[in-house]
Amino acid sequence: MDFKDYYAVLGVSESASPEEIKKAYRKLARKYHPDVSKEDNAADKFKDVGEAYEVLKDPEKRAEYDELKKYGARKDGSFQRPPGWESASGFGGGGYTEADAGQFSDFFEEIFGGGRRAGAGFGSGFGGGFGGQRHSMRMRGEDVHARLALFLEEAFHGCEKQVTFNVQEPDANGRVMQRQKTLKVKIPAGMKEGQHIRLKGQGAPGVGGAENGDLFIEVEYAPHPHFTIEGRDIVITVPVAPWEAALGGSITVPTVGSKVNVKVPKGSSSGSRLRLKGKGLPGKHPGDQIVILQVAMPERHSEEAERLYRKLAEAEKGFNPRSKLHV
The missing domain is CATH 1.10.287.110 (DnaJ domain)
Structure with a gap:
């Protein structure tokens, strides 16, 4: 046998x-x-x-x-x-x-x-x-999975999008064929990348009168020129002038869909992080916006600026920014 x-x-x-x-x-x-x-x-x-x-x-x-x-x-x-x-x-x-x-x-x-x-x-x-x-x-229809790319602004505010996907279903002659479907989908405000939206009954058709499968839509973000995402927090790197970092002061910072004034602490350096409470992705527990400061130098200095830098170097000659490198 x-x-x-x-x-x-x-x-x-x-x-x-x-x-x-x-x-x-x-x-x-x-x-x-x-x-x-x-x-x-x-x-x-x-x-x-x-x-x-x-x-x-x-x-x-x-x-x-x-x-x-x-x-x-x-x-x-x-x-x-x-x-x-x-x-x-x-x-x-x-x-x-x-x-x-x-x-x-x-x-x-x-x-x-x-x-x-x-x-x-x-x-x-x-x-x-x-x-x-x-x-x-009787066999329940297969679940179908699709991806939907969103701009950060769309995920932040919520929107309505069209999603196109393929399902397998038998035709009039019983042959299993692929059919393209397009649906309008409501995206709630604050959808994180990787989260799923479930549309019940929008998957492949069931057999013998059984229920259809479901459609699961996974959200992904299109790259943004300024913002990145960490969980529910929105992160942006903001350039500041050397004197703004040294003396402190108020600067204007963009958020998603608006802008706010932010106080730069005196003596800030590149990499300093400021937290704007509740300015991240909305939700039951809203995220924050993280502002990372980056000290930016002018491409050219005037003669007066160079004179002041030399004076500053003399006044601060005891400062060694590379002390942690033991040099």
Whole structure:
């Protein structure tokens, strides 16, 4: 008897997580379901996918199958039950969890054959047999993920945007096609980069009358010429003249959509940070605006300015800005 590699059937690795296994199963079950698929041998492939998932979805059954795969699978692709092996998963002694055993392969019966629970559906919500019959299946539509780029001003104030994305759905002939959809989306004020907006029912259509999937829109920011974002704080680097840094004073600083007057402390240096409370991204706990001072020098100095600098150098000759470098 040939060994059935359930991992290969679902197209996942032996280390695949339960979420990866479920995702692969849902994708393939939709692809091969006889109600929508026009592919050759769709019913057989649909059956194989359901059988593989029935085994791999349960940790205990999966562990048992992994042991059999390790000790019972031969290099030529055949299978022989290891001596003295008996099913411990509950397949053999108490029936299948959700499965109509009559739908499974001889390989499955050889490994897990035994008690059957009458009337159970195939797999996760599949019903009926395969022998030429149609299948009553309800499957929730796949969730769809899209990205939406926003200017900082749009995220700050909130806005309405259009988002375009693709969904897979069967056409009138049952073929799975991609369809482009465009929706208007209301962006609330204060959306952070990486946050998601969920639009219920706007994902891929469900099968057999089941509900549609959802659309998840991830917000990302377009680069801004002046501002950067740290959490909910908005950061800007503001140049100041040497005398403004030395003597202190009031300067005008831009914020998102406005400007404010900020007091520069006397003796400030490049890298000094000033905090404008509540001027960051709005929300339940608004962020702040961080102003980073950067001392800027004029490109050219007048003779008078150079004379004053020489006088300053003489007056402050005891100051060594490189003292921390020990030079």
